Amino acid sequence: MGDQWTKWQESVINETAANAKRLARLPSLLQRAQRVKKGATPSEVVYELDHIKLLHYPTQSPPKFATPLIFVFALVNRPYILDLKPDRSVVNHFVRHGFDTYLVDWGAPSHADRFLTLDDYINGYLANIVDFVRERTDAPRVNILGYCMGGTMSAMFTALHRDPVKNLILLAAGIDFSTRDGLLNLWTRAEYFDVDRFVDAFGNCPAEFLQSSFLLLKPVQNLIEKPISFFEKADDDEAIDDFLTMETWLNDNIPVAGEVYREFVKYLYQQNLLVQNKMPVGKHIVDLRKITCPVLNIMAKADDLVPCVQSMPFNDLVSSKDRHAIIAPAGHIGLAVGSKAQREVWPQACDWLAKRSNAAR
Amino acid sequence: MNDESDDPKQTAEQWAAFQKIWTDSFAKMMQLGFSYSPEAAPPEFLRQIRTGIFQALSQSWDQFLRSPQFMEGMKQWMEQAVSFRKMSNDFFTKVRHETQGTAQKDVDAVLVALQQLETRVLNRVEELAAEVDALKTGRKGGTPKKKKRRNRN
Numbered sequence: 001m002g003d004q005w006t007k008w009q010e011s012v013i014n015e016t017a018a019n020a021k022r023l024a025r026l027p028s029l030l031q032r033a034q035r036v037k038k039g040a041t042p043s044e045v046v047y048e049l050d051h052i053k054l055l056h057y058p059t060q061s062p063p064k065f066a067t068p069l070i071f072v073f074a075l076v077n078r079p080y081i082l083d084l085k086p087d088r089s090v091v092n093h094f095v096r097h098g099f100d101t102y103l104v105d106w107g108a109p110s111h112a113d114r115f116l117t118l119d120d121y122i123n124g125y126l127a128n129i130v131d132f133v134r135e136r137t138d139a140p141r142v143n144i145l146g147y148c149m150g151g152t153m154s155a156m157f158t159a160l161h162r163d164p165v166k167n168l169i170l171l172a173a174g175i176d177f178s179t180r181d182g183l184l185n186l187w188t189r190a191e192y193f194d195v196d197r198f199v200d201a202f203g204n205c206p207a208e209f210l211q212s213s214f215l216l217l218k219p220v221q222n223l224i225e226k227p228i229s230f231f232e233k234a235d236d237d238e239a240i241d242d243f244l245t246m247e248t249w250l251n252d253n254i255p256v257a258g259e260v261y262r263e264f265v266k267y268l269y270q271q272n273l274l275v276q277n278k279m280p281v282g283k284h285i286v287d288l289r290k291i292t293c294p295v296l297n298i299m300a301k302a303d304d305l306v307p308c309v310q311s312m313p314f315n316d317l318v319s320s321k322d323r324h325a326i327i328a329p330a331g332h333i334g335l336a337v338g339s340k341a342q343r344e345v346w347p348q349a350c351d352w353l354a355k356r357s358n359a360a361r
Numbered sequence: 362m363n364d365e366s367d368d369p370k371q372t373a374e375q376w377a378a379f380q381k382i383w384t385d386s387f388a389k390m391m392q393l394g395f396s397y398s399p400e401a402a403p404p405e406f407l408r409q410i411r412t413g414i415f416q417a418l419s420q421s422w423d424q425f426l427r428s429p430q431f432m433e434g435m436k437q438w439m440e441q442a443v444s445f446r447k448m449s450n451d452f453f454t455k456v457r458h459e460t461q462g463t464a465q466k467d468v469d470a471v472l473v474a475l476q477q478l479e480t481r482v483l484n485r486v487e488e489l490a491a492e493v494d495a496l497k498t499g500r501k502g503g504t505p506k507k508k509k510r511r512n513r514n
Contacts, residue, residue: 011404015404111465112472114469114472183427186427192432192435193439194439200447201443201447216426219426220419221415224415
């Protein structure tokens with residue numbers, strides 16, 4: 001009994017000392033948070049239009065594959081989540097595999113952009129970017145990888161402009177919005193959320209509004225568990241580095257152009273028009289059956305933002321004969337940065353694309 | 362309140378589900394307490410209890426965030442926020458107009474006018490492109506080309 005009591009005392013004293021040490025480290029972490037690097041792989045801006053930038057990832061050796069790959073990210077956050085750290089970079093996987101890789105940075109829309117629509121983004125900006133890359137690389141077609149809202153937009157682009165897309169990879173992309181699994185699907189129901197009044201009053205959808213909605217998806221984890229876990233790992237340099245990099249990205253929200261937000265909420269979340277092949281984009285109607293290129297649909301099992309069931313129907317809605325799906329045991333963001341996804345999902349995705357790409361001459 | 366939240370049966374079901382989450386969690390914590398080994402250090406034991414509480418808390422929150430009561434509250438809060446924003450927009454528009462200034466509303470009107478002008482020009486360019494295409498191929502009413510790309514520069 002005496003021994004046990006000594007052990008107990010020891011563990012309590014050790015824990016108290018560790019907490020004191022962690023507490024002392026906190027002020028220095030603030031400075032470290034300001035030094036977090038955004039984007040790990042060396043890149044160059046090769047194309048700019050309004051707020052949009054196209055990043056290219058140059059390599060010392062020429063690319064192994066003839067078809068370039070374009071990453072299309074969502075409009076709600078910055079795209080460097082796809083290239084967060086050298087060991088947690090989706091971009092780096094494809095660059096190392098020998099793909100000529102590009103990343104679309106949509107930038108933050110200003111108030112003057114509030115009337116930009118999905119038509120402007122899909123048939124305007126994205127179409128211009130695809131044409132630019134085709135001309136730059138002398139490739140007739142490109143591969144597209146769309147993440148989250150960028151995946152939905154990539155699917156719409158591929159349905160509307162079939163010829164320039166050789167292979168399409170979707171990553172946690174919302175397609176069928178009929179599910180009530182996700183909280184966002186519930187909160188945006190027409191009887192509770194009047195998106196017209198919201199956009200008419202606010203113009204662009206404010207970044208703070210999006211940020212607080214995302215935080216509220218898992219309030220206990222985000223507001224209680226995360227700070228505690230941060231404090232407990234304050235003496236672990238690597239864990240702190242990961243935490244600060246991740247938090248920098250999470251808090252780097254950008255507003256969404258008002259009309260795009262209106263269209264996304266109304267036509268997708270409220271009316272679910274994409275799966276019915278009735279989604280209007282400008283003068284055009286998106287018909288997913290027109291997609292015939294090979295598709296890879298990557299989903300996250302524990303995704304609370306875009307539940308698996310929301311992405312799952314995509315492969316059945318397209319006419320492609322070559323279609324594959326990967327369900328990763330990860331969350332929405334873990335799919336891009338999680339160590340398990342880095343080990344298992346991305347090498348698999350790189351192989352899938354490599355098998356469907358021509359070798360460079 | 363909507364019909365859903367007024368339904369006593371549904372409210373009772375929600376309350377029962379909420380109770381179940383906490384009863385299960387406390388049962389788990391009790392189990393943990395009985396299976397406690399003196400070998401384990403107290404901080405580790407407390408961490409396990411904390412994890413149990415957080416699990417129950419997050420389940421309860423998830424249930425609450427899905428409840429009609431929350432949705433109704435959210436709707437009212439949003440309506441108030443939108444009304445307040447509209448009121449302040451109207452106020453500032455009035456102030457700027459009174460001082461012969463340009464309000465956001467005027468800038469928006471110009472933007473809309475420009476966008477409509479751009480759409481009309483692009484539509485006309487598309488039609489012309491289709492006509493040129495038809496002339497080139499020597500066919501009557503040739504198939505129109507795909508939509509002209511918008512260059513916003």
